[in-house]
Amino acid sequence: MVRVCASSIVSLEVVKNPIVPTAIGEAFKSTALSLDFTLKCVPTIIVHTVFNTIRDLSKATALSIYIEARDAPPKLQDISDAASQGHFKSCSTRYHISSMYGGIGGKLIDFSTETAPPPSYEETACSPPPPSPPIERPSKKRPRQDTxxxxxxxxxxxxxxxxxxxxxxxxxxxxxxxxxxxxxxxxxxxxxxxx
The missing domain is CATH 1.20.5 (Single alpha-helices involved in coiled-coils or other helix-helix interfaces)
Structure with missing residues (x-):
C-alpha cells in the first residue's frame, strides 16, 4: 500500500485519456484516468508482514523445507548424497522467471544492501513528513495525449x-x-x- 501524506502533495492533475501501459489497459477494459501526483517527499510504502520473512529468507544460507514422507521421491537419499558431494552444477537459465506467475513473469530482488526496516504504521500515522529539499514546480504544459x-x-x-x-x-x-x-x-x- 502506498501512503501519501496529504500535506506533502504539491500538485495533483487529472489527465483524461492518458497513454497507459498495456497491462493497465487490459485490466480496466475501458478508458482510464491518470492521477498525476507531484510530492514534496517520498510516499510511505506499507507491505504485508510476510515481506520481512522473505527478506530474511533471502539472506539464509541454511534452511529447511518440509514435505510429507509419502510424497518424497524414491531416490531422495541418492539426490541428497550427490548434493552433499558437490556433484550438482548451476545452470544459467535465470530460473525461467519470465514464465512464472501465470506467464506474467517475476523479478529478481537483491536484498543484499542492508536497509533500515520501514517505520511501523503507528509511527507513520502520527509523525509529520520528514523535511525535504524544495522542488521545482512542474511545467504547466501537458504532454500531448492520444485522445x-x-x-x-x-x-x-x-x-x-x-x-x-x-x-x-x-x-x-x-x-x-x-x-x-x-x-x-x-x-x-x-x-x-x-x-
Missing part, C-alpha cells in the same frame, strides 16, 4: 478476441480428451465382456 477513442475500442476488441481464442482452444482440448476417454471406456467394456 482517440477508437484506439481504446480496438484494444478492447483485441483483448476479447484473445480471450475467445483461449476459450476455444480449451474447449477443443477438452473435447479431444473426452473422445479419448470415451474410447478407453469402450475398450474397457469390451475387455470386460471377453472375461
Amino acid at each position: 482517440d477513442p477508437e484506439r481504446d475500442d480496438i484494444i478492447l476488441l483485441r483483448a476479447e478476441v484473445c480471450a475467445i481464442k483461449e476459450v476455444q482452444s480449451r474447449v477443443e482440448a477438452l473435447e479431444t480428451e473426452n473422445e479419448k476417454l470415451k474410447q478407453q471406456n469402450k475398450e474397457l467394456v469390451e475387455g470386460m465382456d471377453k472375461l
